[in-house]
Amino acid sequence: MSKTNLRTKRISSGWTVFSYAFLILFTVVTLVPMVWMLYSSFKLNGEILLYPMSLPKEPTLANYRKAFEFGNMFNAFFNSLFYSLISTASTVLLSLCAGFALTKFGYRSSKVYSGFFTLGLLITVNSVITPLFIMETSVGLYNTRLGVILPYIAFGLPMAILIASSFIKGIPDALIEAAVIDGAGYQYIFWKIILTLSTPVIATIAVLNFLNNWNEFLLVFTLTSGENMRSLPVTINSFAGRLNQDYGLQFSALVIGTVPMFIFYFIAHNALVQGFGEGAIKE
Amino acid sequence: MIRNRNKKISFYTLLMPAFIIYLSIIIFPIVMSFGLSFTKWRHYQMVGVVGLENYVSILKDPSFQKSLWNNVQIMLISVLGQIPLGVILAYLLYRKWVRGAKFFEMMIFMPITISSVVVALLWNRVFSPVGIYTALVRSITHNPDYVVKIFESSRFAMIPILIVLLWQHTSLYMVIFLANLQRLPESVFEAAVIDGAKESTIIMKIVLPALANVIFTCSVLAISGSLKSFDLVFAMTGGGPVDYTSVMALYLYKQTFTFSNYGYGSAVSIIIVILSVGLISLSRGLYARAQRKYE
Numbered sequence: 389m390s391k392t393n394l395r396t397k398r399i400s401s402g403w404t405v406f407s408y409a410f411l412i413l414f415t416v417v418t419l420v421p422m423v424w425m426l427y428s429s430f431k432l433n434g435e436i437l438l439y440p441m442s443l444p445k446e447p448t449l450a451n452y453r454k455a456f457e458f459g460n461m462f463n464a465f466f467n468s469l470f471y472s473l474i475s476t477a478s479t480v481l482l483s484l485c486a487g488f489a490l491t492k493f494g495y496r497s498s499k500v501y502s503g504f505f506t507l508g509l510l511i512t513v514n515s516v517i518t519p520l521f522i523m524e525t526s527v528g529l530y531n532t533r534l535g536v537i538l539p540y541i542a543f544g545l546p547m548a549i550l551i552a553s554s555f556i557k558g559i560p561d562a563l564i565e566a567a568v569i570d571g572a573g574y575q576y577i578f579w580k581i582i583l584t585l586s587t588p589v590i591a592t593i594a595v596l597n598f599l600n601n602w603n604e605f606l607l608v609f610t611l612t613s614g615e616n617m618r619s620l621p622v623t624i625n626s627f628a629g630r631l632n633q634d635y636g637l638q639f640s641a642l643v644i645g646t647v648p649m650f651i652f653y654f655i656a657h658n659a660l661v662q663g664f665g666e667g668a669i670k671e
Numbered sequence: 672m673i674r675n676r677n678k679k680i681s682f683y684t685l686l687m688p689a690f691i692i693y694l695s696i697i698i699f700p701i702v703m704s705f706g707l708s709f710t711k712w713r714h715y716q717m718v719g720v721v722g723l724e725n726y727v728s729i730l731k732d733p734s735f736q737k738s739l740w741n742n743v744q745i746m747l748i749s750v751l752g753q754i755p756l757g758v759i760l761a762y763l764l765y766r767k768w769v770r771g772a773k774f775f776e777m778m779i780f781m782p783i784t785i786s787s788v789v790v791a792l793l794w795n796r797v798f799s800p801v802g803i804y805t806a807l808v809r810s811i812t813h814n815p816d817y818v819v820k821i822f823e824s825s826r827f828a829m830i831p832i833l834i835v836l837l838w839q840h841t842s843l844y845m846v847i848f849l850a851n852l853q854r855l856p857e858s859v860f861e862a863a864v865i866d867g868a869k870e871s872t873i874i875m876k877i878v879l880p881a882l883a884n885v886i887f888t889c890s891v892l893a894i895s896g897s898l899k900s901f902d903l904v905f906a907m908t909g910g911g912p913v914d915y916t917s918v919m920a921l922y923l924y925k926q927t928f929t930f931s932n933y934g935y936g937s938a939v940s941i942i943i944v945i946l947s948v949g950l951i952s953l954s955r956g957l958y959a960r961a962q963r964k965y966e
Contacts, residue, residue: 411760418838489682542696605787635801638796645789
């Protein structure tokens with residue numbers, strides 16, 4: 389008897405109705421604000437004020453044109469992309485290196501280092517933001533791209549090293565020993581064996597970090613001052629606040645902030661579910 | 672001998688880049704923060720060491736107390752709202768009583784990708800005079816002049832924020848619990864179903880015990896996470912009106928970056944760290960005690 393058969397046989401209609409009601413309610417509540425935001429972004433402000441709920445009568449791209457022209461959205465988008473990609477790639481590489489060192493070298497100090505990194509899970513951006521601001525100002529990293537990327541990498545590391553270590557631990561020692569006997573150096577072992585075998589965990593670390601870095605707000609907001617340094621969330625926040633009379637324009641800015649992540653979501657959905665499900669949990 | 676030295680060099684080459692970045696950007700500032708918290712600043716200059724004075728005036732400040740209470744409300748909605756709803760959603764999806772469980776999961780999980788800033792601004796629109804919520808209430812109550820006034824209430828101003836938090840994060844717990852349910856061996860369920868166990872029995876005797884650990888872990892993270900909330904509140908209300916919706920991280924932000932009071936701000940951040948570590952240890956202790964009781 390197959391599992392599904394077993395399940396369907398025992399279905400009580402009460403539970404089915406309840407399930408549908410509950411899940412549909414949740415889906416509607418989740419989607420309605422986003423759908424409303426999407427179609428409202430094609431309406432001019434006057435139309436939104438008169439008929440806030442109705443679909444656009446004459447869909448217009450005027451809001452988007454203005455948002456890109458006055459809102460610095462292109463620049464913000466590329467900044468976000470730059471910050472997120474560079475810091476995610478660095479976090480992935482550094483965490484795999486560290487994970488390899490901490491699990492396969494058999495030094496007693498590894499435990500201490502691991503514990504030290506785990507401590508970082510308890511520390512969040514706002515507990516270091518004051519000293520970080522003072523430090524960056526005094527060494528000249530304030531309002532530079534490097535000054536944003538370094539904290540992004542650092543805050544990604546504790547979780548990434550945890551995930552990388554537990555995965556690399558599972559790679560058979562025999563593989564590495566055989567390579568050592570064949571005369572391979574540790575650099576070679578890392579690039580050819582560890583990195584190749586770690587593809588699934590690379591995806592998990594990359595996806596989680598990219599998501600966090602893309603949506604990060606406080607660090608960019610406090611450690612940069614120039615318009616041309618700002619990421620998408622920071623730009624949208626000041627743009628939608630400054631012009632808070634024009635609803636149409638605001639909606640277009642919000643859509644610009646959401647659409648790239650929806651594309652990302654549909655591509656990376658499985659890796660995301662796996663990443664969060666495996667115990668990697670958002671701050 | 673040479674190989675041993677090589678090994679040591681490789682070890683440090685692999686470990687040190689991560690370690691140095693981590694040390695200088697997370698550990699060093701925390702230590703510095705601790706030191707700063709005993710100092711007083713004026714016009715971007717340190718003007719003296721004041722001992723525990725910062726801590727005393729923070730704890731006495733009614734604005735900080737209000738912020739702390741708002742953090743507690745966020746904590747309660749996380750632990751008593753998001754997590755139970757997450758368990759229910761995960762279970763309904765797991766039992767596949769509906770068609771298209773995958774579709775529901777995919778749609779409900781979507782807000783996880785949106786930045787808190789966008790979520791906050793979107794919901795501000797929802798509650799605005801041209802918003803969905805306002806329109807809904809107007810059509811139900813037949814009062815065309817209804818506007819949302821709860822933001823101005825000192826006691827209830829947090830409610831819209833709590834609703835948004837529920838909207839934003841419940842699905843995260845759903846995904847975590849679902850992943851854990853799917854790791855359960857199918858045979859356990861089959862046996863229970865064949866034996867004709869009632870749904871309530873299955874939930875109480877199989878599902879909840881199986882999820883107990885992960886529910887606990889999530890609660891711990893929700894508790895410490897709720898002490899740190901910033902982005903959403905900052906973008907949605909900025910803590911206002913007055914300090915009705917202020918949270919500790921926002922209080923910290925204002926002290927540091929609006930008043931340039933670095934010592935005072937650092938003391939707030941140390942208080943947040945102490946509270947978060949304290950609450951985590953406390954809940955761990957309670958959980959361990961509860962486990963011993965039931966074994």
